[in-house]
Every structure is written in C-alpha cells, then in structure tokens.
Amino acid sequence: MKIVNEELYFKEIEKHSLLKKASEIIENSREVKALLKQANIMSVNRLFYNDHGITHSRIVSGTSILIFDFLLKNNIFPSILNDNEGTIEDARLATFLGAYFHDIGNAIHREMHNVLGLIVLNNILDHVLSNFYVDERKIFIKNEVLNIVFSHLENIEPLTLESEIVRLADGLDMSEGRARIPYRLGKSDIHAFSALAIEKVTIEEKMPLKINVYMKNEAGIFQIEEVLLKKLEKCKIIKNYIEISAIINEKEIKKYFKNF
Numbered sequence: 001m002k003i004v005n006e007e008l009y010f011k012e013i014e015k016h017s018l019l020k021k022a023s024e025i026i027e028n029s030r031e032v033k034a035l036l037k038q039a040n041i042m043s044v045n046r047l048f049y050n051d052h053g054i055t056h057s058r059i060v061s062g063t064s065i066l067i068f069d070f071l072l073k074n075n076i077f078p079s080i081l082n083d084n085e086g087t088i089e090d091a092r093l094a095t096f097l098g099a100y101f102h103d104i105g106n107a108i109h110r111e112m113h114n115v116l117g118l119i120v121l122n123n124i125l126d127h128v129l130s131n132f133y134v135d136e137r138k139i140f141i142k143n144e145v146l147n148i149v150f151s152h153l154e155n156i157e158p159l160t161l162e163s164e165i166v167r168l169a170d171g172l173d174m175s176e177g178r179a180r181i182p183y184r185l186g187k188s189d190i191h192a193f194s195a196l197a198i199e200k201v202t203i204e205e206k207m208p209l210k211i212n213v214y215m216k217n218e219a220g221i222f223q224i225e226e227v228l229l230k231k232l233e234k235c236k237i238i239k240n241y242i243e244i245s246a247i248i249n250e251k252e253i254k255k256y257f258k259n260f
Contacts, residue, residue: 001212002066004172004201006055009062012069018089018132019065019096025128026100035120039106047110050195052103056173061099063169063203067238068095070205071161076241079160085140094141095162097128098148102166105149114156117149154230164238171228172211174198194222208243208257215248229256 002008013019026032033054040053050056068078068091078091086094101124105117125145129138144162151163158164175198197220204210213224224246232239244256 002203002205004059004063004175004203006058006062008066009058012062012065013096015069016065016089016092018093021131022093022096022128025131026097026124029124031124032104035104035107039103042108042110043103043106049110052106056103057100059173060102060166060169061096063172064095064099064165065092066203066205067165067169067209068092068162070209071165071238071241074207074241076161076237078162080140080144080162085144086137090137090141091144091162093132094144094148095165097125097145098152098162099166099169101145102149102152102170114150114153118146121146121149154233157234161237164235167231167235168228168238168242171231172201172203174213174223174227175200194219194226198223208241211242211244213244213246215246217248218253221246221254224254224256 013023036054036057040051043049043052072078072088078088078095080086080091080094081088101117101121103113103117104120105113105115107120108116125142129142132138133141144160147160148163148166150156151158151160152167152170154167158167174195197215197217199214199216202212202214204212213220215221224244228244239257242257245252246254
C-alpha cells in the first residue's frame with residue numbers, strides 16, 4: 001500500500017534512470033522553480049486555492065508513474081506505444097513531464113491555465129527533450145506532453161491513457177495539507193472544509209487498483225464526488241481498472257466503480 005504524498009515522487013522516480021535524469025534537469029532549472037513558485041502565488045495567495053506549486057507537481061508526477069507502472073504490469077499499454085509514436089520509456093517520460101508541468105500555466109492566470117501552460121512550456125520542453133532525442137520522437141513526445149497539460153481539466157476529453165493517468169493522479173492529491181494555507185488565509189467554503197476532512201489517500205497495487213480515501217467526516221465525500229469523479233467522467237479507459245473507497249474510522253462508507 002502506497003500513500004499519496006511527496007515521498008512517493010522520490011521513490012517512483014528512483015526506479016527509472018530516464019526519469020531520474022529528467023527530474024534532475026527540471027528540478028535544477030531556475031526557470032521551472034520560478035514558474036512553480038509564481039503558480040502558487042497566483043493560486044494560493046491571490047485566489048485562496050489549494051497548492052499548485054512544486055509539492056503538488058511532485059505528488060502528481062510520482063502518483064502518475066506509480067499508476068502507469070501498475071497498468072503496464074497488467075498489460076494495459078500507453079497510447080504512445082499503441083500508436084507507434086514511441087516506446088514504453090517514451091510514454092513514461094511523457095506522463096512524468098505532463099504530470100509535473102500540468103499546472104504551470106497558473107503562473108500567468110488561473111483562467112485557461114491549461115492553455116497558458118502550453119505557451120509557458122514551449123521552450124522548456126525543447127530544452128528538456130533535447131537531452132533525450134535527436135529525431136522526430138522529440139516532436140511526438142513534446143506534443144504528447146502538451147496534450148496531457150491541455151487535457152487535465154475535467155471539461156476536456158482526454159485522448160490518451162497517459163492523459164487519463166495524470167487526471168486521476170491530479171484528483172488524488174486531496175489530503176488536508178494541501179488546503180491548510182488557503183484556510184489560514186481565510187478560505188472557508190466547501191472546497192476548504194472538504195479538503196481539510198481528508199486525512200490521507202492510499203493506493204493498493206492490485207486489480208482493480210484500489211484507492212482508499214481516509215476522512216475525518218463526510219465532508220470529504222465532496223472531494224471524491226465533485227472533484228475526483230468529475231475528472232474521471234470523460235475518461236474512457238482508466239475508470240475500468242480502479243475502485244475508490246471512502247473510509248471513516250476504518251469503516252468503508254461508500255464505494256465507487258465497484259461493478260466492472
């Protein structure tokens with residue numbers, strides 16, 4: 001059983017040499033650090049939203065790789081491989097980068113941040129991917145990363161398994177720590193109270209992938225039904241392989257996607 005938190009990032013990235021190198025490049029980039037810091041200024045300080053900075057980026061990318069590898073072990077293959085655009089390693093790298101950068105457009109504005117992210121990332125991805133590719137795969141992988149960034153909002157239909165993975169991982173970063181700063185700054189709506197109700201989220205690597213959401217009270221149901229499930233509504237593939245449980249005091253009070 002794995003806990004969805006920042007530690008997961010370091011554990012999952014360590015397993016893949018390609019991701020370790022990519023992680024070193026982007027985490028040592030002053031530009032990336034500045035953009036993620038500014039994304040939090042826009043989201044948390046100015047709008048009282050939850051964390052959208054480097055911690056969120058790490059949690060979502062680490063969780064995405066965990067889910068990616070779980071599906072792969074169960075013979076559920078990424079779209080990049082199925083469409084002959086690249087290898088499994090290419091698909092894993094695209095998933096990692098798309099997850100890490102999915103919210104970077106918030107550095108400009110929350111509105112249309114999925115589109116703004118494409119502008120911000122254009123030169124960054126050229127630099128990062130030049131460390132790995134000298135052929136047309138650089139173009140393919142760059143556009144797949146941009147597709148993930150563009151598709152992470154619930155109103156957009158995801159076209160790849162990779163983008164569905166990132167949407168799921170994004171929705172799983174819902175524990176109370178993510179809401180503490182905006183709550184202290186004065187946010188007191190259902191989004192804040194429901195996030196504060198979530199104690200932790202865990203993942204059990206068995207089929208179906210078991211996601212357990214531990215909560216202090218039923219306010220946390222809002223995070224599942226109005227945030228996570230909304231992200232999964234347009235996902236045609238991944239929701240066939242997951243099961244979500246809401247748990248209070250070690251007792252399951254609600255289950256989602258239990259009929260496959």
